[in-house]
Amino acid sequence: MSGISSVYGQVDTTLPGTYAFNLEECVQYGLAHQRDVVNARLDINFSREQVKEATGKLLPHADINASFTDNMKLATSLIPDIAGGDFNRKIPVQFGTRFASAVTGQVNQTLFNSDYFLGLKAARVYGGLAEKTYNRTAIDTRVAITKAYYAVLTNEENIRLAKSTMEQLKKTLSDTRARYDVGVAERIDVDRITVSYNNIITDIATQIRVLVYTVQLLKFQMGMPQQSKLELKESIQDLNVTALAITDTTYRVQDRVEYNIQLTQIALNELSLKSKRMGYLPSLSAYVNYGFNYFSTKFGDLYKTGFGASALGVTLAWPIFTGTERLHQIRQNRITLEKSHNDLSYLSEQISLEVTNANTAYQNYRAQYLTQKTNMELTQGIYDRIVMKFEQGVATSLDVTSAEKDLKDAQVEYVKAMLNTLTSKTDLDKAMGRIR
Template identity: 70%
Template sequence: MHRRIFLLFFLFILTGETVVYGQTDTLSPINYAFNLANCIQYGLQHQNDIVNAHLDVAFAREQIKEATAKLFPHGEIDASFTDNLQLATQFIPDFNGPDPTQLIPVQFGTRFASGVTGQINQTIFNSDYFIGLKASRVYKDLSQKNYKRTEIDVRVAIAKAYYAVLTNQENIRLSKANMEQLAKTLKDTKARYEVGIAERVDVDRIQVSYNNVVTDIENNIRLLVYAVQLLKFQMGMPQEANLELTETVQDFNVQEYIEDTINYHIQDRVEYGIQSTQISLNELNLKAKKLAYLPSLSGYINYGWNYYSQAFADLWKRGFGSSALGLTLTWPIFTGTERLHQIKELQITLEQSRNTLNYIGQQIQVEVANANTQYQNNKALYATQKENMGLTQGIYDRIVLKFEQGVATSLDVTSAESDLKQAQVQYVTALLNTLVSKTDLDKAMGKIK
């Protein structure tokens, strides 16, 4: 019961806190035989968050191209058609009349008019364009760091789910060993009862223990099925696929793990790099706002045709060409005090981002210290529980031997069996905690790349 409660609790925590959403697949079932490295490699190719993070990097590349394209010449064509249903009336002096000061109404123009003009614009200098180009490159670096963070999270999630499967398998292996021993003891006790050497209570006590072990194995098998499903989910593997792990917990000798928590660098943590990149973006934003005081200069050249006619049918029979070449200078000399306050706001934001970087550095040091403490404690507890399980197994074997010799009671056997199960629960728990805390320590030190 303790073993089931622990594993259910661990899988619940794993599902609630470290699950990352995986993609579904409707392909036919495929058989996979993977170790931990294979599972991680598969996840880095198929897991949904990884795929989206990779698309973010591609999106950032397109933004750089977009920023660069703003510096290229831009061409446009404008066309117009006008039907002056009633020409506008204006007043001019009557130069042909007796009184030149007398104003007479006249109408200028034709009823129909049309025009088409092609123009090419070229930015010569604009601080926003050049700063935007630099910012897009920094944003690409930020997207790549975010991709790396997603990759690390996927590696950690897969590793923890993988360890959960292995410890479930170990739990089942130990329970089956108990079942085999109890089955033999139960068979011998029944035989002794039939010849009048043992009592009925001895048979019933051992039968109860045997039934509990059988039920425990069945429950653990169901937990194992769920653990495998969770692992496939973390990997982005279709649930219909058949996944077999080629490693056991014996392949991970946690007692030989040695971690150097002194000679690590906080710069190895991707979160530190992300914040450093964010500072670069804030610096560019501040620079862009300051350079907004500079003028912008652009050039243009155009050519077009204009058509006029009193009759629509004759409108496009004759055109009049026109062309122009020029420069446009825009200089925002004064915009009130708005820009000054915006600059101060960006300076404050920049200072905050620098403070955050310093805080992240301190936070990483605390996380490493905490993760190392947890790992060292779990590692020491694992060594103790492994030894205790061996001692408890020896006690159980001797009690069973004494029971078969008639110098121990069935109560001694069931009590020893209960102690053995408890020792196995503590061993599996310590093993899983050690593997998980080792992963957390590697992540805290920035060793998971």
């Protein structure tokens, strides 16, 4: 992993190029470039910023407010005529000045607010959820790349086997034509073998087109540009499929990332319930401000003299009664929490069923693979002996073409069983939580 990481540090692997990777290098490339993994990694960074945002709410908040007022026409009020001694008589008066301005700076500090503190804790739990979600995405990506990688290797093996049969058939066809030219073989023998030869040529061309697609699929799963050239360092023989065997099927549900994600969801639901319960608690905050007030009858003289003002205070807010809204919200959160516990129990049963199903499929496919491998070897021996007998004049061309068809069918079933074995093993490893 360190070797391929150093390569990524030296070149831009998002650009088209030529790469030669084994399975683990394909996986590491995918974990660095596959779109879903990249987005999941960005979600982790996003959640970290949310934690910082929640922390920032507990820090002091400062703001400056300024105002300017032009009282183009002062408001008039009626007051008793105190100066004239007639209190029953009302006289109109105007208070204030035409121009007024104020500048005030204030610092607020939350001393206690249950939502702030629980929000900080919830943000941290959500950060853990983002990391677990990233792990699940990485696991899914690893599985998808592994299966696509196996598909490429088995298609290459299919082509190799078909080409081997083609070479044998080509030799038989050449020998038959030579014997026909000297009058030893019949025209029907040449035609029958020619038909088989033409069919296998077509099959190989078809398999090559399928191989091109499987390589494209592998590059897609890796997040590699389709213009890039990808070569695999391994062949199917390097995997030694026959030796692959899972005998220990013990597992722990805790090893499955989905189980841990559900545990985190329960923790979030618990915090949500706690937040609603603590909503009945008061919130306490302190503030201090300082500012200047300016007054003048003329705009040019407005800011010549300022009158300072300052205040220090504490604010307490206590929601004594908010109807029954919060009560019902608490009950809703309790139901949600209970459902999340039920989902966890259901998930445990689902994982158990997945392991059983994956193990059954793997054991069946592996048994089929061992059988088909033996069958292919036997069919190859039968084909070789019939070709030998045909060359000796003991067998007919019909025997050769029939044996060739049986060999081709055996090779197809062998490769199919091999791919099913490899993919089912991958599914079993994932079900047991062994893919990290």
